[in-house]
Amino acid sequence: MSASLTSLQARRLNHEALRRAARRERRGLEALLLPGIALLVCAVLLPIGVMFYLSFIGEDGSFSLENYLRLWTTPVYGEVFKITFRISFFTTIIVAAVGYPLAFVLVHLPGRLQNWALLFVLLPFWTPVLVRTYAWLVLLQDHGLINDGLISLGLISEPFELSHNVTGALIGMVQIMLPFLVLPLFSSMKAIDQNLIAAASNLGATPARAFRDVFFPLSLPGFLAGILMVFVLCLGFYVTPAVLGGGSVIMAAMRIDATVRLYTSWGAASSLGIVLLMITVLLILVATYVGRRAGQGLFR
Amino acid sequence: MRLLSRHLAAMLFSAAVMAANAIATAQAADVVIVQNGGVTQEAHRKAMWEPAAKALGFTFDEDTSQSWTEGKAQVDSGAVTWDIVSLNMGEVQLAVKADVLTKLPSDIVDRSDFLPGSVNDYCVGNTVFSTNIAYNTKKFGDAGPADFAEFWDVKKFPGKRAMYKSPRGNMEAAALALGHPRSEIYKFLSTEEGRKAALDKIAELKPYAVWFDSGAQSTQLVKDGEVDMIYGWNGRIIAAIDAGAPFKINYKDGLLDVDCYAVLKDAPHVDNAIKFVKEISKAQYVKDMPKYVAYGSPNLKANESYDEKTLARLTTSPQNVKEEYMSDFAFWGQYGTILSEAFDHMLASN
Numbered sequence: 001m002s003a004s005l006t007s008l009q010a011r012r013l014n015h016e017a018l019r020r021a022a023r024r025e026r027r028g029l030e031a032l033l034l035p036g037i038a039l040l041v042c043a044v045l046l047p048i049g050v051m052f053y054l055s056f057i058g059e060d061g062s063f064s065l066e067n068y069l070r071l072w073t074t075p076v077y078g079e080v081f082k083i084t085f086r087i088s089f090f091t092t093i094i095v096a097a098v099g100y101p102l103a104f105v106l107v108h109l110p111g112r113l114q115n116w117a118l119l120f121v122l123l124p125f126w127t128p129v130l131v132r133t134y135a136w137l138v139l140l141q142d143h144g145l146i147n148d149g150l151i152s153l154g155l156i157s158e159p160f161e162l163s164h165n166v167t168g169a170l171i172g173m174v175q176i177m178l179p180f181l182v183l184p185l186f187s188s189m190k191a192i193d194q195n196l197i198a199a200a201s202n203l204g205a206t207p208a209r210a211f212r213d214v215f216f217p218l219s220l221p222g223f224l225a226g227i228l229m230v231f232v233l234c235l236g237f238y239v240t241p242a243v244l245g246g247g248s249v250i251m252a253a254m255r256i257d258a259t260v261r262l263y264t265s266w267g268a269a270s271s272l273g274i275v276l277l278m279i280t281v282l283l284i285l286v287a288t289y290v291g292r293r294a295g296q297g298l299f300r
Numbered sequence: 301m302r303l304l305s306r307h308l309a310a311m312l313f314s315a316a317v318m319a320a321n322a323i324a325t326a327q328a329a330d331v332v333i334v335q336n337g338g339v340t341q342e343a344h345r346k347a348m349w350e351p352a353a354k355a356l357g358f359t360f361d362e363d364t365s366q367s368w369t370e371g372k373a374q375v376d377s378g379a380v381t382w383d384i385v386s387l388n389m390g391e392v393q394l395a396v397k398a399d400v401l402t403k404l405p406s407d408i409v410d411r412s413d414f415l416p417g418s419v420n421d422y423c424v425g426n427t428v429f430s431t432n433i434a435y436n437t438k439k440f441g442d443a444g445p446a447d448f449a450e451f452w453d454v455k456k457f458p459g460k461r462a463m464y465k466s467p468r469g470n471m472e473a474a475a476l477a478l479g480h481p482r483s484e485i486y487k488f489l490s491t492e493e494g495r496k497a498a499l500d501k502i503a504e505l506k507p508y509a510v511w512f513d514s515g516a517q518s519t520q521l522v523k524d525g526e527v528d529m530i531y532g533w534n535g536r537i538i539a540a541i542d543a544g545a546p547f548k549i550n551y552k553d554g555l556l557d558v559d560c561y562a563v564l565k566d567a568p569h570v571d572n573a574i575k576f577v578k579e580i581s582k583a584q585y586v587k588d589m590p591k592y593v594a595y596g597s598p599n600l601k602a603n604e605s606y607d608e609k610t611l612a613r614l615t616t617s618p619q620n621v622k623e624e625y626m627s628d629f630a631f632w633g634q635y636g637t638i639l640s641e642a643f644d645h646m647l648a649s650n
Binding site: 074075076077079080083137141142143164242243246247248250254255258260261262263264265266 | 367368369376510513517520524526636642645648649
């Protein structure tokens with residue numbers, strides 16, 4: 001009884017000092033956030049705010065909904081958004097289908113080999129997108145290495161149409177996007193305790209079952225994060241679909257660029273950017289919700 | 301003429317960075333001049349800017365930009381660091397409407413020396429380029445498409461065609477292919493039915509066309525033999541021919557187009573800028589431009605000093621220019637925007 005009283009008194013004794021220390025520490029941590037917050041406000045929030053405001057300014061400089069009405073009534077914009085989302089969707093599906101097995105193999109490679117393999121995943125990261133895009137052109141075009149090689153071997157007589165169409169744009173975008181999925185997925189797979197898989201086997205699960213019920217659900221957060229990142233990055237693609245797509249693959253970013261050049265007010269292009277941003281945010285929210293639900297379902 | 305357009309975000313960001321850099325350097329020079337980079341900018345620097353600056357006792361700074369809208373961003377934000385910008389004559393009307401250009405004195409150049417239409421109250425022509433048919437001589441010999449009806453004839457001339465991913469030039473070409481004479485093109489395209497018919501005509505070529513976004517891309521397509529024909533910019537085609545591509549330019553019905561120098565509104569050195577534009581537009585300087593790039597100046601007095609070989613490469617030479625016609629900049633000022641949207645819609649929909 002008396003012992004607990006003394007400890008209570010003792011706690012009260014340094015109570016103030018402890019609170020002060022805690023407050024100091026919290027303030028210190030908050031101060032560490034400041035540069036990041038300042039950058040976010042200056043480089044992201046403010047410009048988006050300005051863009052949002054500008055999107056309601058018409059050609060004559062006054063408040064107007066004309067920019068949004070134009071997007072609604074001029075058929076090209078709906079078409080371009082459709083293409084943008086369709087191309088981004090297919091790119092993401094292919095990246096996911098190629099990237100998951102790749103990350104799975106990577107994580108199961110022995111140490112030294114794993115480092116080398118990771119290096120090869122990272123290598124393209126260090127090359128500019130434009131260079132990689134033109135490198136694909138060298139490979140894929142009608143008189144490119146692949147078609148010329150196959151023709152000289154006598155395997156085909158007419159070149160495959162691998163570039164200047166949707167196929168070319170997809171190939172280029174998939175290769176450029178692959179590391180964005182593989183890297184987060186790899187680190188999330190790496191963090192999975194291998195003992196859990198051993199335990200599942202111990203409890204009688206076949207390797208397939210252990211993968212389905214243990215490994216896959218645990219890798220899901222990294223997988224979904226990677227998928228979302230790839231999809232969102234795809235939405236803003238410009239150079240690769242422009243060079244490899246041959247004209248028919250018109251992405252939103254290209255139309256925004258054209259709009260900046262063709263209208264005297266910034267509002268015309270701003271409204272395009274805002275609509276793209278809104279749809280993207282909406283999709284992310286839905287994807288996060290669905291992903292969380294699916295994740296819960298798997299763990300149930 | 302366009303280099304590859306960059307991602308918009310990167311463009312705005314670099315504009316901000318460049319503006320910051322320019323603030324640091326702009327004060328130092330007597331005039332700041334902006335061009336669209338690459339071989340064109342180098343040609344202008346060596347042929348015109350350096351000797352003209354020397355003659356005036358000026359120092360100049362230069363910058364690179366792909367779009368007049370970066371100049372507009374400076375004017376709109378009240379932080380103008382550029383004096384002289386180069387833009388396409390077809391964009392001048394838009395830029396004037398956006399109130400970003402300074403009106404130039406009427407005596408800045410003698411308009412009678414210049415190609416008709418290449419000088420106006422706000423802009424002085426600096427480069428003439430043309431959009432022409434060119435074809436692979438290995439495939440077609442010297443008997444490639446003679447006119448646009450033949451360029452559209454995929455039976456007589458099978459193969460892929462490179463075309464600019466823009467209504468500019470293609471609308472005119474389609475009007476010609478539909479049988480309208482050169483003098484009637486813009487009258488025809490000024491009607492709603494005319495524009496629709498021209499777009500439908502362009503759509504016919506979709507299965508055979510590779511659409512390029514930039515001049516560099518058009519050179520690559522010709523050089524690598526990816527296309528058998530092109531309707532593209534003469535200087536870019538000549539660059540591919542110089543690199544060994546077996547192509548021949550057909551100047552008949554080529555479309556003349558002009559890039560020009562303008563002075564930004566509220567530019568830091570307006571008076572110097574006007575003096576500089578006046579000086580660099582003189583024949584004594586512009587005549588050297590073809591030494592560095594296969595483009596000529598709209599100042600036709602420069603032609604007097606050229607030999608046959610140089611003239612053959614220039615779209616402004618008397619024998620080539622008489623086959624060609626001038627773009628109607630007022631038409632593009634009026635319809636450029638809606639046609640760009642309609643054109644992309646035509647490409648995007650199946």
